[in-house]
Amino acid sequence: MSNDLPLPFSKNRTQEMLAFHRLLDIMDDLREKCPWDKKQTLESLRHLTIEETYELSDAILEGDKQEIKKELGDILLHIVFYAKIGSETGDFNITEVLNGICEKLIHRHPHIYGEVKVEDEEEVKRNWEQIKLKEGNKSVLGGVPQSLPALVKAMRIQEKARGVGFDWEEDHQVWEKVEEELSEFKAAVENGAKEDEFGDVLFSLVNYARFVGINPETALERTNKKFIKRFTYLEQKAKEAGKNLSEMTLAEMDFYWNEAKSL
Structure with a gap:
């Protein structure tokens, strides 16, 4: 079969493509005809996207499946909106966005799309971080967004360090570190430097939570x-x-x- 021929699609996949195409058409209409949508920029949408992400997070924590579905739609709209603006400026378009993430996923999953063998989830994570470094990242921690909330950032920092093998071996070692930091904080309350030591306590607690499978956020x-x-x-x-x-x-x-x- 020629590579130029269209791929066969299942009925469900065809319906998915038609639904996505419908959203793209609606976005074109809104951008052309709606006064509010016509005025939006990448910058003006940013805070709204953050709000939508938190609303999705709330729905997930509440276990509200219908609300999750609605919020996913809102976030998808924002992705399409950003891509539409990018296409107008000639910087990028939705096709490039989709192909870009597809290529990245294929490249970072050589155990699926290549010859690499992995034993477990941890090995997948280690490979992922090594591939990112080869792609040009100067530091394993370079991909952690600076604007993340501190608690989430602490978790991501620790996960990324673990991805290259920098981690404790046993959970009791991590808990001993928590106790050490608590002791230092208690002393600091009496003698000064409270904020620094309290930060260390929180960081160590996040570390322990991660180690025993709890998302602290x-x-x-x-x-x-x-x-x-x-x-x-x-x-x-x-x-x-x-x-x-x-x-x-x-x-x-x-x-x-x-x-x-x-x-």
């Missing part, structure tokens, strides 16, 4: 949501009692807090 956000839910219940009970929270005793607040925990 997800864990902390679930705790945030849990606190908000219980505090909102506390506010509701205070309102039902005709009081402001500031008028309640700690004993009263503890009662309703413990009641919220059992819900």
